[in-house]
Amino acid sequence: MTWLETLWTAVDAIRTRRMRSALTMLGILIGIAAVMLTVGLGQGAQQSVAAQIDKLGSNLLIVSAGSTTSLSGLRGGRGSATTLTAADAAMLGDREVAPDIAAVAPSSQTSSTLVGNGTNWTTSVIGSTPSWLSVRARSIASGRFFTTQELNTSEPVVVLGAETASDIFGARGAVGQSVTIGSQPFTVIGVLATVGSTVGGDQDDLAIVPMTTYAASISPSSGTSVSSIYLEARSSARLSAAYQEADNALLTAHGVNATTADFSLNSQQSIVATATTTARTLTVLLAGIAAISLLVGGIGVMNIMLVSVTERIREIGLRKALGATPGAILRQFLTEASLLGVAGGLLGIALGVVGAMVLPSVLRQPVTVSTTAALAALVISLVIGIVAGVYPATRAARLSPIDALRSE
Amino acid sequence: MTLPDAPSTHALPGPATRVTTEPILRLERVGKTYSTGAVTVEALRGVDLSVEAGEFVSISGPSGSGKSTLMHIIGCLDVPTTGTYRLTGEDVSRMREDQLAEIRNRRIGFVFQQFNLLPTMSAWRNVELPLVYGGVPRAERRQRALEALAKVGLADRVDHRPGELSGGQQQRVSVARALVTDPQLILADEPTGNLDSRSTEDVLNLFSDLHGQGRTIVLITHEADVAARARRATVMRDGVLSAAEGAVA
Ligand SMILES: Nc1ncnc2c1ncn2[C@@H]1O[C@H](COP(=O)(O)OP(=O)(O)OP(=O)(O)O)[C@@H](O)[C@H]1O
Ligand SMILES: [Mg+2]
Numbered sequence: 001m002t003w004l005e006t007l008w009t010a011v012d013a014i015r016t017r018r019m020r021s022a023l024t025m026l027g028i029l030i031g032i033a034a035v036m037l038t039v040g041l042g043q044g045a046q047q048s049v050a051a052q053i054d055k056l057g058s059n060l061l062i063v064s065a066g067s068t069t070s071l072s073g074l075r076g077g078r079g080s081a082t083t084l085t086a087a088d089a090a091m092l093g094d095r096e097v098a099p100d101i102a103a104v105a106p107s108s109q110t111s112s113t114l115v116g117n118g119t120n121w122t123t124s125v126i127g128s129t130p131s132w133l134s135v136r137a138r139s140i141a142s143g144r145f146f147t148t149q150e151l152n153t154s155e156p157v158v159v160l161g162a163e164t165a166s167d168i169f170g171a172r173g174a175v176g177q178s179v180t181i182g183s184q185p186f187t188v189i190g191v192l193a194t195v196g197s198t199v200g201g202d203q204d205d206l207a208i209v210p211m212t213t214y215a216a217s218i219s220p221s222s223g224t225s226v227s228s229i230y231l232e233a234r235s236s237a238r239l240s241a242a243y244q245e246a247d248n249a250l251l252t253a254h255g256v257n258a259t260t261a262d263f264s265l266n267s268q269q270s271i272v273a274t275a276t277t278t279a280r281t282l283t284v285l286l287a288g289i290a291a292i293s294l295l296v297g298g299i300g301v302m303n304i305m306l307v308s309v310t311e312r313i314r315e316i317g318l319r320k321a322l323g324a325t326p327g328a329i330l331r332q333f334l335t336e337a338s339l340l341g342v343a344g345g346l347l348g349i350a351l352g353v354v355g356a357m358v359l360p361s362v363l364r365q366p367v368t369v370s371t372t373a374a375l376a377a378l379v380i381s382l383v384i385g386i387v388a389g390v391y392p393a394t395r396a397a398r399l400s401p402i403d404a405l406r407s408e
Numbered sequence: 409m410t411l412p413d414a415p416s417t418h419a420l421p422g423p424a425t426r427v428t429t430e431p432i433l434r435l436e437r438v439g440k441t442y443s444t445g446a447v448t449v450e451a452l453r454g455v456d457l458s459v460e461a462g463e464f465v466s467i468s469g470p471s472g473s474g475k476s477t478l479m480h481i482i483g484c485l486d487v488p489t490t491g492t493y494r495l496t497g498e499d500v501s502r503m504r505e506d507q508l509a510e511i512r513n514r515r516i517g518f519v520f521q522q523f524n525l526l527p528t529m530s531a532w533r534n535v536e537l538p539l540v541y542g543g544v545p546r547a548e549r550r551q552r553a554l555e556a557l558a559k560v561g562l563a564d565r566v567d568h569r570p571g572e573l574s575g576g577q578q579q580r581v582s583v584a585r586a587l588v589t590d591p592q593l594i595l596a597d598e599p600t601g602n603l604d605s606r607s608t609e610d611v612l613n614l615f616s617d618l619h620g621q622g623r624t625i626v627l628i629t630h631e632a633d634v635a636a637r638a639r640r641a642t643v644m645r646d647g648v649l650s651a652a653e654g655a656v657a
Contacts, residue, residue, distance in 0.1 A: 002543070012528075318526065319537070320509065322518075322537050322538040322585070323510065323541035325510075326506070328541060402480050402486045
């Protein structure tokens with residue numbers, strides 16, 4: 001009996017028991033689709049997190065106030081303490097102190113309401129320096145960014161995020177318009193180009209003003225303290241050197257050591273790593289649960305094959321009486337089980353692909369489905385089919401023809 | 409012509425047409441014991457039988473006397489507990505499961521008392537089944553299955569499933585299945601047991617025709633008139649086989 005004959009016999013047997021075969025496949029189908037979608041969701045999340053963090057700026061280091069364990073053992077949230085000052089930023093900008101740091105942008109931020117064009121719009125207002133633009137790898141869509149001159153004279157000028165601008169001024173150009181922040185009127189001098197990242201808040205919904213203006217009229221209580229300092233290394237190769245320089249300079253300046261540090265220093269990479277690790281852990285967890293459902297599907301195949309062997313015991317006896325070798329019977333049942341597995345797997349992949357197309361619009365999460373994942377799913381379902389089929393098929397092959405024929 | 413106490417009689421001249429020296433099948437003191445738990449049943453107690461090519465042998469006897477047990481051993485579906493069984497000179501007990509499967513497939517055509525057709529397959533698919541295991545190509549299989557069905561007079565029923573056929577027609581399908589491989593030996597276990605007189609006549613005529621074509625046939629039957637058709641009648645009693653009284657040896 002050729003493999004093709006065996007295959008057709010198996011297809012026949014599956015078709016004859018349509019309902020049961022369909023239900024058996026359903027187990028594998030759901031398992032495969034679940035594994036594919038959870039892995040796809042996880043990978044999608046990892047990729048989007050990495051992509052969004054990339055948009056924060058290249059070669060970026062971030063110094064945040066507080067955060068590490070204080071002497072009293074209390075842990076402040078990042079940026080919650082007031083341990084960083086404009087002086088720290090000035091020091092890090094010094095070539096002598098940190099030769100590998102190209103640009104420094106101290107930044108403070110608070111939530112505030114902007115009033116303009118008859119609209120009230122609450123967003124985060126950032127106070128920083130002109131270097132913010134290059135350090136954060138942003139660009140201007142229209143108008144211009146504020147200058148050092150405007151920083152020095154605390155000009156009431158503001159640059160808006162793309163979304164903020166369109167929310168307040170609609171399609172009309174925002175540049176040249178006026179908004180009130182707190183009680184101070186500001187002139188909109190520019191609008192940022194959109195980045196579409198939401199890491200650390202919506203990067204398109206913000207307003208940015210000169211640091212001096214921020215300290216004078218938006219958050220007078222902050223004084224010279226800043227919540228974070230963005231540093232740009234000269235190149236990605238100099239990133240770890242820049243990290244060391246910034247770390248040493250700040251530890252010395254604040255008179256603390258690594259364990260008592262009142263600031264935290266993170267590289268963009270470490271943020272990516274942390275975020276993707278979290279996403280990966282979640283993926284593994286979800287995929288584990290999905291894998292269990294796949295296992296249950298496999299047990300379903302085994303169960304149905306055992307029932308099938310018992311139920312078709314006379315058929316097996318007859319086939320043997322007509323000349324089927326034990327090997328032919330073994331192959332027949334193994335093929336049947338593998339077919340159930342593979343068919344379930346293929347349908348599961350189809351469902352997974354459809355799910356991957358539909359889910360993103362429902363969950364607002366990207367779902368990545370790779371060919372590798374699909375192929376792996378197919379192989380896994382085949383293996384499940386074979387493993388689940390081995391025991392029932394061996395039992396069928398070992399039946400003595402006459403015992404099988406006699407049984408009722 | 410074989411007597412239980414004279415196993416060597418196979419060498420004696422049988423029907424005039426035969427000149428073979430080696431019998432197609434030869435059983436010597438074949439015993440079969442079934443043990444079910446504490447109870448052991450001696451179904452066969454030293455059966456001697458030798459059948460020459462082209463013979464038509466009937467086996468009759470009371471229920472439970474061991475006829476089916478013997479037939480299963482002859483058909484290589486079961487193995488004897490004691491004694492030897494040679495099929496064209498080869499000792500069957502020495503054969504592996506695969507070789508037995510091949511013998512069942514190529515050399516023996518079995519007609520079962522309960523038809524044993526696969527209910528989900530059409531008549532011709534049932535008939536081609538032995539050819540599938542014999543490795544015959546698909547197109548040839550269909551051709552041969554249709555020919556076999558035509559021989560049993562079912563040319564117009566090839567696509568019917570067993571459930572759509574009468575008992576007699578089903579039995580004829582199973583005869584066609586036994587014929588399709590063109591086997592040396594046809595074994596039939598009460599092939600007319602479930603049939604009315606009309607169908608019985610049809611099936612028996614078939615066997616007579618097959619015998620006429622030179623095939624070797626061993627047939628189990630309860631009915632005397634069926635046994636009378638055979639050239640040689642034997643009787644099974646309590647696991648022992650003997651020539652029927654008044655039968656032509
Ligand atoms: N698998 C088995 N296990 C135990 N005993 C068995 C088995 N098969 C047959 N027997 C016993 O062996 C004896 C012979 O059985 P067998 O089927 O050969 O009888 P038979 O002559 O064909 O009867 P019938 O004419 O009713 O078909 C019976 O007593 C039966 O109970
Ligand atoms: Mg019987």
